Amino acid sequence: MTEPLLAVRDLQKYYFEQDSFVDSLLGRDPTSVKAVDGISFAVERGETLGLVGESGCGKSTTGETLLRLREATGGAVTFDGTNVFEMDDDELKAFRRDAQIVFQDPFSSLDPRMTVGDIVAEPLKIHGIPETTDGESKREWRRDKVADLLERVGLSANHLDRYPHEFSGGQRQRVGIARALALEPDFIVLDEPVSALDVSVQAQVLNLLDDLQAEFGLTYLFIAHDLSVVRHICDRVAVMYLGNVVELGPTDELFESPKHPYTKALLESVPRPSTAEHGRRVEALSGDVPSPRNPPSGCRFRTRCPQVIPPDDLDIEQATYRAVMDLRDALAVGDVNPDHIWDAADPDRTDTEAFIKEARDRHVDAELRGEVAGVIDTALGHLAEGETDRASETLRERFESPCETHRPAVGDASHPAACHLYEGSDEVTVIETNAGATAEADD
Amino acid sequence: MADTILSVRDLSTRFFTEEGQGNAVESVSFDVEDGEIFGIVGESGSGKSVTALSVIDLIESPGRVTQGEIWYRNADLAEEFRGSKPEAVDGDLVDIRRLPKGVRRSLRGPSFSMVFQDPMSSFNPSITVGEQIAEAVEVQRRARSNPRSTRSRTQGYGLGSLLVDSLLPSKSYVDDESMDRAVELLDQVGIPDPEDRADEYPHQFSGGMLQRAMIAQALAGEPDILIADEPTTALDVTIQAQILNLLRDLQEQEGMSILMITHDLGVIARMCDRVGVMYAGEVVERGPLADIFENPVHPYTQGLLGSIPDVDDPSGRLEPISGNVPSLLDSEMPDACYFADRCPKAMTDCLTRIPEYELDGRHSVRCVLAEQEYDPADAVESAEAADAKDREVSADD
Ligand SMILES: Nc1ncnc2c1ncn2[C@@H]1O[C@H](COP(=O)(O)OP(=O)(O)O)[C@@H](O)[C@H]1O
Ligand code: SF4
Ligand code: SF4
Ligand SMILES: [Mg+2]
Numbered sequence: 154m155t156e157p158l159l160a161v162r163d164l165q166k167y168y169f170e171q172d173s174f175v176d177s178l179l180g181r182d183p184t185s186v187k188a189v190d191g192i193s194f195a196v197e198r199g200e201t202l203g204l205v206g207e208s209g210c211g212k213s214t215t216g217e218t219l220l221r222l223r224e225a226t227g228g229a230v231t232f233d234g235t236n237v238f239e240m241d242d243d244e245l246k247a248f249r250r251d252a253q254i255v256f257q258d259p260f261s262s263l264d265p266r267m268t269v270g271d272i273v274a275e276p277l278k279i280h281g282i283p284e285t286t287d288g289e290s291k292r293e294w295r296r297d298k299v300a301d302l303l304e305r306v307g308l309s310a311n312h313l314d315r316y317p318h319e320f321s322g323g324q325r326q327r328v329g330i331a332r333a334l335a336l337e338p339d340f341i342v343l344d345e346p347v348s349a350l351d352v353s354v355q356a357q358v359l360n361l362l363d364d365l366q367a368e369f370g371l372t373y374l375f376i377a378h379d380l381s382v383v384r385h386i387c388d389r390v391a392v393m394y395l396g397n398v399v400e401l402g403p404t405d406e407l408f409e410s411p412k413h414p415y416t417k418a419l420l421e422s423v424p425r426p427s428t429a430e431h432g433r434r435v436e437a438l439s440g441d442v443p444s445p446r447n448p449p450s451g452c453r454f455r456t457r458c459p460q461v462i463p464p465d466d467l468d469i470e471q472a473t474y475r476a477v478m479d480l481r482d483a484l485a486v487g488d489v490n491p492d493h494i495w496d497a498a499d500p501d502r503t504d505t506e507a508f509i510k511e512a513r514d515r516h517v518d519a520e521l522r523g524e525v526a527g528v529i530d531t532a533l534g535h536l537a538e539g540e541t542d543r544a545s546e547t548l549r550e551r552f553e554s555p556c557e558t559h560r561p562a563v564g565d566a567s568h569p570a571a572c573h574l575y576e577g578s579d580e581v582t583v584i585e586t587n588a589g590a591t592a593e594a595d596d
Numbered sequence: 597m598a599d600t601i602l603s604v605r606d607l608s609t610r611f612f613t614e615e616g617q618g619n620a621v622e623s624v625s626f627d628v629e630d631g632e633i634f635g636i637v638g639e640s641g642s643g644k645s646v647t648a649l650s651v652i653d654l655i656e657s658p659g660r661v662t663q664g665e666i667w668y669r670n671a672d673l674a675e676e677f678r679g680s681k682p683e684a685v686d687g688d689l690v691d692i693r694r695l696p697k698g699v700r701r702s703l704r705g706p707s708f709s710m711v712f713q714d715p716m717s718s719f720n721p722s723i724t725v726g727e728q729i730a731e732a733v734e735v736q737r738r739a740r741s742n743p744r745s746t747r748s749r750t751q752g753y754g755l756g757s758l759l760v761d762s763l764l765p766s767k768s769y770v771d772d773e774s775m776d777r778a779v780e781l782l783d784q785v786g787i788p789d790p791e792d793r794a795d796e797y798p799h800q801f802s803g804g805m806l807q808r809a810m811i812a813q814a815l816a817g818e819p820d821i822l823i824a825d826e827p828t829t830a831l832d833v834t835i836q837a838q839i840l841n842l843l844r845d846l847q848e849q850e851g852m853s854i855l856m857i858t859h860d861l862g863v864i865a866r867m868c869d870r871v872g873v874m875y876a877g878e879v880v881e882r883g884p885l886a887d888i889f890e891n892p893v894h895p896y897t898q899g900l901l902g903s904i905p906d907v908d909d910p911s912g913r914l915e916p917i918s919g920n921v922p923s924l925l926d927s928e929m930p931d932a933c934y935f936a937d938r939c940p941k942a943m944t945d946c947l948t949r950i951p952e953y954e955l956d957g958r959h960s961v962r963c964v965l966a967e968q969e970y971d972p973a974d975a976v977e978s979a980e981a982a983d984a985k986d987r988e989v990s991a992d993d
Binding site for chain 2: 207208321323324351352353354355356357359360363378380381382384385386404405408418419420421422423424425426427428430431432433434435437438439441442483488489490493
């Protein structure tokens with residue numbers, strides 16, 4: 154197999170923010186936002202790799218960091234065999250020519266005071282192109298080149314002297330694409346290039362991108378949140394969740410046989426524009442994506458995963474286990490307030506039974522039986538006494554999941570999934586253990 | 597067939613701006629039936645939001661509703677105005693455009709309520725979420741006794757206006773009873789630990805949670821019709837799924853009707869019983885979901901459906917509509933079908949204003965193809981179209 158055009162290894166990008174002036178006075182550690190936290194993938198020559206995930210999962214940060222538009226916190230990126238983060242000035246200059254980016258927002262990514270002609274010519278000027286011309290001035294040469302480029306992206310040469318505000322969103326996005334093409338790159342990061350466009354115009358731009366790829370042999374990293382667009386345009390897809398790649402595979406395989414529970418949930422959620430969709434009730438994931446400031450231990454998806462794995466020795470239905478884990482998460486983030494439960498159950502605060510019943514009604518969305526009910530009630534009893542930590546600890550001791558103690562990452566298979574359900578195959582590798590306080594779960 | 601709760605007839609709304617007169621909504625008609633979800637779909641600028649705001653009487657200067665009737669079924673109002681305003685009453689229906697301003701305003705909440713796309717700018721950032729919902733509860737309660745005292749500190753939100761802040765009293769504006777009801781509403785829309793969340797400020801909520809809170813606020817008046825304008829557009833797809841489930845549950849529990857506005861045909865398909873497709877201020881096609889998706893007649897509807905990639909089927913090239921969404925400036929609107937300059941089937945007969953044709957009782961379309969086959973011999977490339985091709989971009993070349 155030939156060497157990929159771009160290879161990303163364990164890429165990390167943390168944003169550091171000092172919480173406040175007081176924090177810095179007191180010398181407190183800056184909090185870090187783990188926007189991208191150890192991801193690896195490769196982009197083969199001539200292919201389109203999709204990077205898909207919900208807002209804030211680190212897609213744009215990945216694109217910008219691998220282009221060295223932001224400084225990486227860790228990891229390595231190789232482009233055409235050279236480590237991007239260690240390039241010398243000449244190498245970097247060549248890289249800046251060969252690798253381009255198109256941004257999402259066609260309204261803010263073009264300088265409103267420059268004509269379209271100047272916008273598209275700018276990269277040529279910066280790179281001193283052309284070096285020589287025969288006869289005509291360099292300016293004329295660039296003007297001709299820009300006119301060609303504009304026509305190639307479906308605009309007309311007489312748009313040269315107009316300003317961005319005179320164009321519609323779709324046309325501006327074409328200007329952005331023309332600018333990215335000016336230096337005849339090999340590789341383009343397309344960061345949500347059609348997300349701001351209406352569907353009829355979006356389709357025009359997607360077709361254009363297809364044509365340009367075929368014509369110039371381009372390699373794309375296509376960042377998007379719209380799964381239908383990704384399915385349409387990508388050869389392979391990487392799915393991101395909270396700074397991690399959770400699944401990676403050939404597009405058809407990934408859409409037809411998704412492996413990771415998050416990918417499954419994403420695909421399940423997409424509303425299909427067909428009559429068969431009518432009234433379809435989606436098993437929606439519960440809750441929100443946790444903050445990248447304080448991501449969950451182990452598998453980052455475990456706070457929402459419908460398949461989160463119970464301890465081996467516990468006999469429990471999956472839905473019940475999810476409900477128990479939701480209770481634990483709610484306790485952890487402070488969504489369980491014993492005062493409110495007492496107020497509703499027994500304002501005199503004596504009837505612990507009533508408290509437990511009310512707490513179960515409010516916070517445990519499942520029928521409880523046997524051992525599970527026993528442990529929950531014990532924990533809720535602690536909660537009734539105001540001992541929240543003890544309640545949490547009681548639950549952790551019995552219900553701790555391998556998904557919270559061990560972090561899965563995508564393995565070396567051609568269609569890997571970062572999930573413990575695939576343990577034992579080369580689809581997943583366990584890269585980190587962070588067992589709870591008492592249970593040393595390393596094995 | 598279910599009864600009609602809302603019947604909009606020939607509604608037009610104009611904006612009188614420095615650039616000229618903008619025809620944002622042009623002679624729009626549709627009905628919403630009891631307990632149904634009626635969808636309006638179209639691209640940005642097609643007039644979806646302005647239609648909604650016109651129904652709920654929230655069009656502000658320089659805009660004005662210039663014509664049309666908005667019939668709303670309400671036996672009490674019909675009874676009240678049968679004598680004094682017979683022209684505004686038809687059976688149990690009243691034309692709310694002809695009712696006195698104060699009465700019309702008092703319908704906001706108990707009759708019509710609205711959920712907007714961007715929950716963050718729809719809440720006052722300096723008041724707790726609970727208080728804002730309690731206030732909606734309170735306003736409703738007062739409106740019931742005295743329809744004219746319905747000024748609130750959250751008025752203007754959702755329309756992006758922050759002006760009222762400074763004018764209004766602060767704190768302890770709402771009583772305990774309203775606050776309890778607010779907590780109940782937050783609970784009903786699935787906000788965990790609602791007692792505590794009620795005391796938090798909008799910025800402490802995630803986008804999805806705030807959208808739930810806005811829905812809770814909209815439910816405060818127990819509306820007959822909930823207007824939801826792109827309620828999930830700003831949300832991620834897994835959160836969108838939660839909100840769509842919630843809206844459907846609430847619709848069933850409360851037996852209300854929903855007017856659902858979106859650009860997303862997938863959302864329309866999942867949620868709506870009937871659909872109106874808007875283009876350039878007009879409803880160009882209208883009918884039951886299956887008619888619109890499986891037998892679309894209008895070339896714009898067909899083009900829209902052909903433009904969306906299919907998540908279940910990667911094959912084939914997209915077939916976009918060429919050109920761009922038009923401006924709605926009156927001076928630039930042709931005396932022709934507004935879609936003619938982009939339409940692959942434009943004929944000489946299209947160069948006049950096109951009426952709405954009924955295909956059968958439920959399916960109507962504003963296109964000559966309702967009555968005649970496309971005849972290539974009559975094809976036009978109107979001056980308009982040629983002009984546009986020069987100015988704009990044609991997609992597949
Ligand atoms: N306050 C306003 N002033 C002037 N024009 C407006 C105003 N609000 C909306 N419009 C115009 O009305 C048209 C329809 O807008 P809108 O209903 O928001 O479309 P949609 O909701 O379908 O995206 C657009 O041309 C828009 O620019
Ligand atoms: S590792 Fe566990 S929590 Fe994570 S996706 Fe797999 S089953 Fe779900
Ligand atoms: S009326 Fe004519 S131009 Fe308009 S949509 Fe129908 S066929 Fe096309
Ligand atoms: Mg809108």
